[in-house]
Amino acid sequence: MNLRCWLWIALLFAPADPLSAQAPVPLAEAGPKPKPVEPVKAEEIDAAIARGIEFLLKDQRPEGAWGSAERTKELNVYAPVPGAHHGFKSATTALCISALIETGGDKPEVKAAIDRGEKWLLENLPGVRRASNDAIYNVWAHAYGIQTLVKLYHRHDGDQTKQNEIREQIKKQIDLLGRYETVSGGWGYYDFEAHTQKPSGSPTSFTTATALIAFHDAKGIGIEVPQKLIDRAVASLTRSKKPDLSYIYGEYLKYVPQHPVNLPGGSVGRSQACNLALRLYGDKQISDAAMKAWLERLFARNLWLDMGRKRPVPHESWFAVAGYFFFYGHYYAGECIAQLPADQQPELKHQLARVLLPLQEKDGSWWDYPLYNYHQQYGTAFALMSLKRCRID
Secondary structure: OOHHHHHHHHHHHOOOOOOOOOOOOOHHHOOOOOOOOOOOOHHHHHHHHHHHHHHHHHHOOOOOOOOEOOOOOOOOOOOOOOHHHHHHHHHHHHHHHHHHHHHOOOOHHHHHHHHHHHHHHHHHHHHOOOOOOOEOOHHHHHHHHHHHHHHHHHHOOOOHHHHHHHHHHHHHHHHHHHHOOOOOOOOOOEOOOOOOOOOOOOOEHHHHHHHHHHHHHHHOOOOOOOHHHHHHHHHHHHHHEOOOOOEOOEHHHOOOOOOHHHOHHHHOOOHHHHHHHHHHOOOOOOOHHHHHHHHHHHHHOHHHHHOOOOOOOOOOOHHHOOHHHHHHHHHHHHHHHOOOOHHHHHHHHHHHHHHHHHHOOOOOOOOOOOOOEOHHHHHHHHHHHHHHOOOOO
């Protein structure tokens, strides 16, 4: 055997280069990095929050709620009356109350607005139901109602009677989510299948994540949530999870995982909520590195989400993004940032604030999708709570 053969054999069986032998970065932890941004001063955030609060105070309706079925046009989403608007209005009002509780401080006018909103919510939320066989928008009211009621529970610390009333209302909303759970677990907002009493439609990943996060809040004040309800929802969300932590829009798209809406560019507005939900329920894949990677992807590829903002037709934008994912996605991004170690948070907070601050409208509101007369209200609520999470104290 000549020298050349021996050299080939030696190379074939030589130990790998230590650098090349390093384990590849998991797909969930890989992704683009955003460009650095200028740090945001607390004064900038406080000024924007003050203008947003002023908008909500001026926009609150006389009965104490926010939002309405006004501003009708031919291009609105399918919303059979009256149930669809009961759901929209209750969810919007819940979000606005939450935003004022989190950001409004002790100003008398803010306290009065919260009190009026609480009174309306406690009177109207228990009566919210699905609009029709196929439109189940009420699930949003139940989920955000739970989260707001938890905040109201803490606000009434020391008032046992009021806290007991709120606890009972939370239990009712959990029961309603149990009734409107899909047959395969989790929640969706349409049933275009058999129109059954227990919805036969497909659960959507982000709706399921929203409900699971609300359940986690309820459990935080000692309210029991049926474990089977949680287990089925977690299983549904896990089925929707792809190896890179993009999530299919709904389980009905499971056989087309490479549909644009299921790719990272299409999932960037919902992966934050889905990651948070699974992390809260113990999914080990949602590590700090994975959560940070998806936050960085949100800021590096924010244009994909922004191109859908204010477009009047859902899913008409690139990657089939719908406008209403914009402030939703950034709100849950703020929640994800709070999950990370303290030393990793500041840069991400600055990134989030730099996205949101320029988008505030002249009247102090934020909005991302024209939805009757609910969009400025829910958009402002999401933005206010997001900006609060950008503060570096």
